Amino acid sequence: RLGARVLPIAKIDEQRIEIRAEASRAAQTWLSLKRWQNGEIENPEPTACSQLVFSVNSNLDSSSAIEAELARMCPFRGAKEVARWYRSRDQDERNRLFEVIFRADQQRVASVRVAEASLALGQIWEVGDTRRKGLEGLEVLLGQPEALKLRQQITRRSRAQPEL
DSSP states (O other): TTTTOOOOHHHHHHHHHHHHHHHHHHHHHHHHHHHTTTTOOOOOOOHHHHHHHTSSSSSSSGGGHHHHHHHOOOTTTTHHHHHHHHHHHHHHHHHHHHHEEEEEEEHHHHHHHHHHHHHHHHHSSSOOTTTTTSSSSHHHHHGGGGGGGHHHHHHHHHHOOOOO
């Protein structure tokens, strides 16, 4: 084309190397996350969010300060419900909270599957930061030892659901 700027060969090669390195880092992250998902890696390190969720006193519902702190420390869906589920003794409340947590987790799983497909197809879709750097918030919470019972319930329910 007339007037088109031609990049030197070395510059084009540098760009290709950068693109491949980024794809390689993303692939390594996905592989390690897949190993965690398959149970080959132990629980993720606790975060400030997970420490807050599993350490606040049992009077969680009445404290707006704790609610605000949860919203600040855990900026993802399901954290507040996990904290309440963890402390609730009322079975009806736990069942209601479980439904909210389960839906949030199913949406997270769907997002991860779309992002995995996008990565496998050469990042053809814009999927945001889904799993680009590591486990996401709800995964970290559910991966903690304190959430074992909740995680088992979610797994049983997921297996009972038909695959879409």
